Amino acid sequence: MSLLNQTTSRKTSGLILAVSVLGLTLTLGLMSGCTKKSADAGNEILVGEYGSLSGSEATFGISTSEGVNLAFAEKNKAGGIKGKQIKLITLDNQGKPEEARAAVQRLVTQDRVVAVIGEVASSRTLAAAPVAQQYKVPMISPSSTNPKVTEVGDYIFRVCFIDPFQGLVMAKFAHQEIKKQRVAILRDVKSDYSTGLADVFSTEFKKMGGEIVADESYQAGETDFKAQLTQIKGKRPEAIFVPGYYTEVGLIARQARQLGMTVPLLGGDGWDSEKLSELGQDAIKGSYFSNHYTTESTDPVVIEFIKKYREAYKGKTPDGLAALGYDAAKILIEAMERAPEITPLAIRDEIAKTKNFTGVTGVISIDEKRNATKSAVVVQVDGKINRFVKTITP
Numbered sequence: 001m002s003l004l005n006q007t008t009s010r011k012t013s014g015l016i017l018a019v020s021v022l023g024l025t026l027t028l029g030l031m032s033g034c035t036k037k038s039a040d041a042g043n044e045i046l047v048g049e050y051g052s053l054s055g056s057e058a059t060f061g062i063s064t065s066e067g068v069n070l071a072f073a074e075k076n077k078a079g080g081i082k083g084k085q086i087k088l089i090t091l092d093n094q095g096k097p098e099e100a101r102a103a104v105q106r107l108v109t110q111d112r113v114v115a116v117i118g119e120v121a122s123s124r125t126l127a128a129a130p131v132a133q134q135y136k137v138p139m140i141s142p143s144s145t146n147p148k149v150t151e152v153g154d155y156i157f158r159v160c161f162i163d164p165f166q167g168l169v170m171a172k173f174a175h176q177e178i179k180k181q182r183v184a185i186l187r188d189v190k191s192d193y194s195t196g197l198a199d200v201f202s203t204e205f206k207k208m209g210g211e212i213v214a215d216e217s218y219q220a221g222e223t224d225f226k227a228q229l230t231q232i233k234g235k236r237p238e239a240i241f242v243p244g245y246y247t248e249v250g251l252i253a254r255q256a257r258q259l260g261m262t263v264p265l266l267g268g269d270g271w272d273s274e275k276l277s278e279l280g281q282d283a284i285k286g287s288y289f290s291n292h293y294t295t296e297s298t299d300p301v302v303i304e305f306i307k308k309y310r311e312a313y314k315g316k317t318p319d320g321l322a323a324l325g326y327d328a329a330k331i332l333i334e335a336m337e338r339a340p341e342i343t344p345l346a347i348r349d350e351i352a353k354t355k356n357f358t359g360v361t362g363v364i365s366i367d368e369k370r371n372a373t374k375s376a377v378v379v380q381v382d383g384k385i386n387r388f389v390k391t392i393t394p
Contacts, residue, residue, distance in 0.1 A: 001060065001120050001121060001122070001143045001144060001145050001160070001193065001269055001270055001321075043083075043084055043085065044084055044085050044086070044087040045080075045081060045084050045085070045086050045087065045114060045336065045342055046087050046089060046111060046112060046113045046114060047072070047086055047087070047088050047089070047113055047114065047115050047116070047117065047332070048088075048089050048090075048091070048104070048107030048108070048111060048113035048115070048116040048117070048118075049065060049068055049088055049089070049090040049091070049116065049117045049118055050090070050091045050092075050093050050100055050103040050104055050107065050116070050118040050119060050124075050128065051064055051065055051090070051091075051092070051093065051118050051119055051120060052092070052093060052094065052095040052119070052120065052121065052124070053065065053090075053092035053094075054092055054094050054095065055094045055095025055096070056095055056247060057095055057120070057121065057245070057247070058095070059273045059274060059275055059319075059321075060120040060121070060143075060273070060321050061092070061093075061095075061119075061120060063318070063319050063321035063322040063325065064118075064120055064142050064143065064321045064322065064324065064325035065090055065325065066309070066312075066313055066316075066318070066322050066325065067142075067309070067318065067321070067322035067323060067324065067325030067326035067327075067328075067329070068088065068090075068117055068142075068325040068326065068328065068329045069088065069090075070308060070309060070312055070326055070329075071325075071326045071329035071330050071333065072086045072088050072329055072333070073312070074308070075333050081333065081336050081337055081342070082336075082337075082342065084342070086333075089107060089111050089113060091103040091106065091107065093119070093124055093128075095121075095124075096124070097123050097124050097126075097127035097128075098127065100118070100119055100124035100125070100127045100128040101127045101128045101130075101131060103128065104116060104118075104128040104129075104131045104132055104139075105131050108131060108132060108135045108137045109135065113137065114137070114138075114336075114342055114343065114344050114347060115137060115138045115139070115140070115332055115336075115344065115347050116132055116137060116138070116139040116140075117139070117140050117141075117142065117325070117328050117329060117332065118139070118141065118142075119141060119144060120141075120142065120143045120144065120321060121144065122144040122145065122146035122148070122149055122192070122193060124144075125139075125141045125144040125149050125156075126144075126146070126148060126149060126152070129149065129152040129153070129156045130152055130153075132155055132156065133152050133153035133154075133155050133156060136155055136344055136345065136348075137155065137344045138155045138156075138157065138344055138347050138348040138351055139155060139156050139157065140157045140158065140159060140328045140331065140332055140351065141156070141157070141158040141159075141160070141328070142158075142159055142160065142321070142324035142325045142327070142328040143158075143159075143160045143269070143292070143320075143321055143324045143325075144158055144160070145158075145160055145161065145162050145163045145166065145193065145268075145269065146162070146163055146192055146193060146196065147162050147163060147164065147196075147371075150369055150370040150371055151369075154348070154352075154370070155344075155348055156370060157351050157352075157366060157370045158370070158371055158372055159324060159327050159328045159331060159359070159361070159364055159372045160269075160292060160324055160361075160372060161292070161371075161372060161374055161376055161394075162371055163193060163196040163197050163200065163268075164196070164200045165376065165394060166197055166200075166243075166268045166269065166290045166376065167196070167197045167198070167199070167200025167201040167203075167204060167243075167268075168200060168201075168204050169290045169376045169378065169392045170197075170201055170241065170243075170266050170267075170268065170288075170289075170290055170378070171200070171201045171204035171205040171208065171210075172204070172208070172392060173266070173288065173290075173378050173389075173390060173392065174201075174205060174210070174239055174241070174266055175205060175208040175209070175210050176208070177378075177389075177390055178239070178264070178288075180210065180238040180239045181209075181210055181211060181238060182210070182211050182213045182235075182236065182237050182238045183205060183210060183211070183212060183213065183237055183238060183239045183240070183241055183266075184212070184213050184214040184215070184216070184232040184235060184237035184239075184240045184241070185198050185201065185202060185212060185214065185215045185216070185240070185241045185242075185243075186216050186217070186218065186225070186228055186229075186232065186240055186241070186242045186244075186252065187215070187216075187217050187218075187242075187243060187244070188217070188218060188219060188220050188243075188244045188245075188248070189217035189218070189219060190219045190220065191220060191244070193243070193268075193270065194243045194244050194270075197243035197268050198215070198241065198243050201241050201243070202215070213232075213235040213236070213237050214231060214232045214235040214237065216228040216229075216231055216232055218244075218248065218252075220244070220245065220247070220248060222248065223251060224255075225248075225251065225252050225255050225256075226255050226258075226259065229252070229255055229256050229259055229261065230259060232261075233259055233260075233261055237263060238263055239263050239264050239265070239266055240256070240261075240263060240264075240265050240266065241265075241266045241267070242265050242266065242267050243267055243268045243270070244267065244270060245270040245271070246270065246271050246272070246273040246275050246276040246279065247275075247279070249265070249267060249270075249271055249276065249279075249280065249284070250275070250276055250277075250278070250279025250280035250281075250283075250284060251279060251280075252265070253265055253280040253283040253284040253287065254279075254280060254281060254283040254284075256283065257282075257283040264286055264287045264288060265284070265287040265288075266287065266288050266289065267287070267288075267289040267290075268289055268290050269289065269290060269291050269292060269320060271289040271291075271381075272289070272291055272292075272319050272320045272321065272386075273319065274319065274384065276381065277381065277383055277384045280381070284381050285381055285382060285383060286380065286381065286382075287380070287381050288378055288379065288380050288381070288389065289378070289379060289381070289386075290376050290377070290378055290392075291320045291376070291377055291378070291379050291386065292320040292323060292324055292361040292362075292376070292377070293320055293323045293360055293361040293362070293377060294377050294379055294386065294388040295317060295318070295385075295386070296387065296388040297388065301358055301359070301360055302323075302360050305318065305323065305326060305360045306318060309322060309326075320361070323359075323360040323361050324361055326359075326360055327357075327359035327360055327361050327364065330357075330359065331351065331354055331357055331359070331364065332347070332351065334350075334354070334357065335347050335350035335351040335353075335354065336350070338350045338353075351366065352366060352370065353366075354366040361374065362374040362375050363375075373394060374394070375391050375392060375393040375394065376391070376392050377389075377390065377391050377392070378390045378391075378392065
């Protein structure tokens with residue numbers, strides 16, 4: 001998931017907080033040695049994680065961290081790796097790229113972790129990944145979808161699909177599945193995530209014979225979209241593609257309905273938050289977005305993950321970010337198990353060899369560019385439930 005338009009602010013590295021402050025590790029109650037200092041880590045494998053545990057997209061970071069914690073807790077309970085327990089050191093970057101960089105700098109130079117998991121947002125991953133690459137410590141992003149992320153270097157991986165694939169998925173869905181011929185686009189002009197998805201959608205939809213009748217823009221943080229929506233309404237679209245984030249999408253949906261527009265909205269994985277239905281209310285119901293997995297899956301791997309997650313987090317249902325965090329941690333665990341020694345280089349080499357990993361978010365193979373080859377699902381918003389509609393393969 002990309003967030004390349006985040007507002008920058010002065011550094012506040014001293015405010016970086018361990019995730020244990022939020023009680024996530026304590027919720028599981030299964031991690032061992034979490035209070036020991038890294039200097040006493042002779043029987044531990046130190047792994048770092050950084051994420052937006054506070055800030056405007058905090059639901060993304062918290063869900064991801066819960067998934068990561070769950071995977072490592074399971075492994076520790078089963079005896080750990082090569083006789084050692086995994087100690088996860090999680091830092092809050094507050095949703096700021098400069099704090100993400102500072103967090104990874106600390107993890108690799110002070111805590112001496114052997115691998116790093118993070119971030120959700122591409123802006124923060126792109127800020128931090130050069131540090132991991134410089135010190136040759138493998139980093140796995142659960143959900144940074146911008147293609148530039150893995151181009152940073154050969155130590156940077158991801159377990160999610162990339163933005164061009166999402167744009168193609170939704171173009172195919174709009175044209176072939178719900179039979180739309182005239183679609184408008186409303187994009188966040190300052191976000192590479194949003195503009196990237198919009199550009200691919202537009203190109204692919206037109207290739208299929210569809211028409212883009214309007215292409216309007218906004219910027220993250222805005223709250224009044226009626227001018228853009230009025231322009232779009234005048235073009236009589238059959239659907240509106242809004243590749244933004246739940247923070248704005250919910251408001252856009254409500255204002256579209258206030259203007260008498262009843263066509264469905266379409267989007268990407270940036271919609272995936274429990275806050276979407278809270279912000280969009282009834283107006284967002286019936287709209288569609290691409291995502292990494294569905295809670296309605298009948299796959300035993302998914303069913304078991306949801307069961308364990310709800311047990312660990314007091315009945316909470318895992319979203320796509322939690323599932324991706326879990327898969328990222330599991331791929332790292334398997335790489336460490338296969339590695340001849342627990343060193344960053346050996347772990348990096350084994351992550352790169354990942355093929356046909358059966359994850360919660362699908363069967364994952366890491367390609368030569370360190371991206372994940374996998375399918376996507378399209379879901380329909382139905383209140384707080386996202387109903388499975390279609391699986392679309394690469």
